[in-house]
Amino acid sequence: MDAAIDLSDASKALDLANIRFQLIRLEDTIIFHLIERVQFPLNQTIHVACGVDIGEPTTSLFDWMLREQERLQSLEPILKPLHYPQILHPNTVNVNAQLKDCYIKHILPAACMQTDRGESQENYGSSATCDVMTIQSLSRRIHFGKFVAEAKFQQEMDRSVKLIKDEDRKGIDEAITNAAVEKKVLERLKLKAKTYATDPDLGANESSKVNADAVVVMYKDWVIPRTKEVEVEYLMQR
């Protein structure tokens, strides 16, 4: 799904204030989807090839759902192609395989820890649908790193070109890292996860709909590092 950013206007798409607004807004989307997902048990079976027999021996129910959902959402046979201006440098950076792996192995089990790690066959379909929404929003967040990288590149052209020419991945990583900003992101996430996971009418009396610490760890250990990977690799292909 497209983010709400206006990609038809190159100057807006690379305005850092605009990008920042979108990244912060995407946090809400990710938390909403994760909250919806964890009302169901972990249902690990849906992530195992042939765990649910869908007639394809190497495909899990989740893989099938993701593929069919993306086929549906791409609307390729239906909508006329949109003409976006060339905003990003042509690149092949895509970390979706790694994202899927850590979502299934780490992010989801941690998020479901305090709710239910069991199985509920009658929610296989709903769980897979929520997984698709969640992983799509995470993917959007992470690959937004390309816009961040491009905007930073254009702001500091000389320094960036030197680092790229030297293939100095570590130097690029340092140049795009801002520890204070990252700390602030994690604090904001915790506050958001707590707020959105609590029925304001019940307040502290209610059990939280999602484990806020798991949301923070998800960003700290997976979302932020993967986003930086995307930024570095995008710049290396520039």
Added chain:
Amino acid sequence: MDAAIDLSDASKALDLANIRFQLIRLEDTIIFHLIERVQFPLNQTIHVACGVDIGEPTTSLFDWMLREQERLQSLEPILKPLHYPQILHPNTVNVNAQLKDCYIKHILPAACMQTDRGESQENYGSSATCDVMTIQSLSRRIHFGKFVAEAKFQQEMDRSVKLIKDEDRKGIDEAITNAAVEKKVLERLKLKAKTYATDPDLGANESSKVNADAVVVMYKDWVIPRTKEVEVEYLMQR
């Protein structure tokens, strides 16, 4: 999508405290989906037959997306049929056609009022996807009325049977109406919509992600009356 209620256990499915919990939890789901939807403009074109040419002259992009999405989520060719106990009396009550009509004509335009009533072709697909999620959650909420009705029927069997035999729709409507509870629902909704629509890190400085009054009106004018319709008609078919 199935609600998280355990339909495999008839006693839980008809426990009024359980039903109440699910109805309150569904409020969050509905608000989350609506918040996601209204980040895009109204994009009325996607609700008009042939507004977007999908090769079927009487089908809108939204209709096509809803149909394909439900086909995908039903997983019919894939999952073995689940055996639920017979909880509800057999019935044909379904108000989805009316729901779709009022969603497109009233609910969505009101929700998009303060954001953007325009068009953004590049978000047609995303808007339709969010519309499907929102209308599905509304439909679940409204048709949950059948469980409410069944539970109330079993609690007050004699009185219910008399009203049903007399075909006293007005009497049934009065019997299931609790003005104090409805007032409380609307107050809670307003609080939830305000809370979830506000970035807690920015607080009052941020423009709200959704118009809380539109959420309240949606429930007051459409969700609650349609739910009661479902309850009354379900009982009339009993």
